[in-house]
Amino acid sequence: MITYGSSSRYLAEAVGRECNIKVVESICRRFPDGEQYVRVLGDVRGEDVVLFQSLAFSPDSLLLEFIFLADALRAAGCRSITAVIPYLAYLRQDSRFHHGEALSARVVASLIESYADRLITVDAHLHRFKSLSELFRIPSLNLTAMPILAEYYRRNFGTEETVVVAPDIEAEQWAKIVAEHLSLPYTIFEKERLGDKEVSITLKDGGLVREKNVIIVDDIISTGATLIEVLSRLFKERAKKVDALVTHALLVEGAYERLKGAGLGEIISTDTVQSRSSKVSVAPIIAEAIMRRL
Numbered sequence: 001m002i003t004y005g006s007s008s009r010y011l012a013e014a015v016g017r018e019c020n021i022k023v024v025e026s027i028c029r030r031f032p033d034g035e036q037y038v039r040v041l042g043d044v045r046g047e048d049v050v051l052f053q054s055l056a057f058s059p060d061s062l063l064l065e066f067i068f069l070a071d072a073l074r075a076a077g078c079r080s081i082t083a084v085i086p087y088l089a090y091l092r093q094d095s096r097f098h099h100g101e102a103l104s105a106r107v108v109a110s111l112i113e114s115y116a117d118r119l120i121t122v123d124a125h126l127h128r129f130k131s132l133s134e135l136f137r138i139p140s141l142n143l144t145a146m147p148i149l150a151e152y153y154r155r156n157f158g159t160e161e162t163v164v165v166a167p168d169i170e171a172e173q174w175a176k177i178v179a180e181h182l183s184l185p186y187t188i189f190e191k192e193r194l195g196d197k198e199v200s201i202t203l204k205d206g207g208l209v210r211e212k213n214v215i216i217v218d219d220i221i222s223t224g225a226t227l228i229e230v231l232s233r234l235f236k237e238r239a240k241k242v243d244a245l246v247t248h249a250l251l252v253e254g255a256y257e258r259l260k261g262a263g264l265g266e267i268i269s270t271d272t273v274q275s276r277s278s279k280v281s282v283a284p285i286i287a288e289a290i291m292r293r294l
Contacts (some may be wrong), residue, residue, distance in 0.1 A: 003040055003073070005053035005065045011086060011271055011283060012052035018287035021050070028065055036061070038068040045077035050290055051116070052084045056250060056273040059089035063111065070115035082293070083116035084286060086272035087248045091125040109135040120289050122272050122282050123219045123247040127170045141293075143285050145270045146177040146217070149245040152268060152280045153215065154182055157243070162213040163187065167230045168201070175217040178245060184215075189230055201229050206237040216244040221267070224255035231262045241265050247282075249275045 002021050004012035006028040016023035024042030031037060051073065053066040070081055093104035112119060119140040124132060132140035153159070159182050166175035168191035179186035187205040203209075214234055221227060227244065234242055242265055249269035251259075256276065259267065267277040 001042070001044060001047040001078075002050045002052065003042070003044075003069070004051070005038075005062060005069055007054045007056065007058075007062050008052035008084075008086065010274065011054070011281075011286075012050075012084075014271075014281060014283035015050075015052070015084075015287045015290065018283050019291055021290070024049075026069060028069075036065055036068060038065060038072055040069065040072050040076060043076075044073055047078050048080045048082070049073050049078045050082045050084055052086075054087045054272060055085060055089035056087045056248065057252075063089075063108065067111065067115055074115075080117045081115065082118045082120060082290070083112060084120045084290075085112070086122050086270075086282060086286070088121045088124050091129075092127075094126075094128040105129065105135060112136070113138045118293070120286060120293075122270070122286070123174065125170075125219055141289055143282070143289055144174070144177060145247045145272070145280065145282050145285065146174050146245070147181050148282070148285065149247070149268060149270065149280050150178045150181040153243070153245060157266065159184060160213075161211075161240075162215060163209050164215050164217055165189065165209065165230070165234070167191065167216055167218055167226050171218045174219055174247075178215065178217045186217075189233070191226060201226070201233060203233050203237065206233075209234055209237050209239045211238055212240060214239045214242045216242065216264075218244070218246050220248045220250060221246045221255060221259075221269075222250045223253050224251070224259045227259055227264065228262045231259070231264055235263060244268065246277075248273050249277045251275055251277070 003024045027039045090104040090108040164179040164186035166172045166188045175186045187208045189201045191201045269277040271278045
């Protein structure tokens, strides 16, 4: 049985169709004073329930909503809860960079594992933590959307005279998957973050992109600050058309318009986060993972 929080109804229903699993409606709303109310509208007694909730844009309230829904499911007598969190927020705060900071990634993991029996997510932003097992004590599966993004690109745009580029060392893991899937070379930018919105970058092998089409590959586009710097450097190296494949397109603070203004061609993302660039659905890979585990 599948149910969902307010951020993931569309994806939950798509996965339900893929798996031929019943989707139970939920109510998620707010009282006038801002407090949340949730209710699951179905009999889940004895059922293995898959609870969908992405944590994009309002991660604090969506996480609390997830906890309330999981509590409601437990109280209603479900047998187990598999949390499907397509976009798992707070993983970029994976270290205490300054004295007095919270280790947000570990705190969020602790909250989720307190209410779920297992976790499925997509292209989790893992850097200092190398796997979900370093964060979670419950069985956790980190799917990747990169092969289906790569295949969409191949079918719709072709890959002649093309190079894959990772905007930083953290993105190499995803660029490598796309490059191997498309049988293309790849190179990496090395990035130094100077603040929340300011970065300094250098291209490892500028000659590789000269007079080539480029596919930038990353897990997340947030403000787009890094990609704008990357675009500037690529065009200085005489790259031709530059497109981007990304799993989670947050595109906050006018990022879409600024990236287009900086010369980016296609932005192709998944529906882990609904946006104007969502061209590829992760429903089939999530459905396959659910069917293997339930």
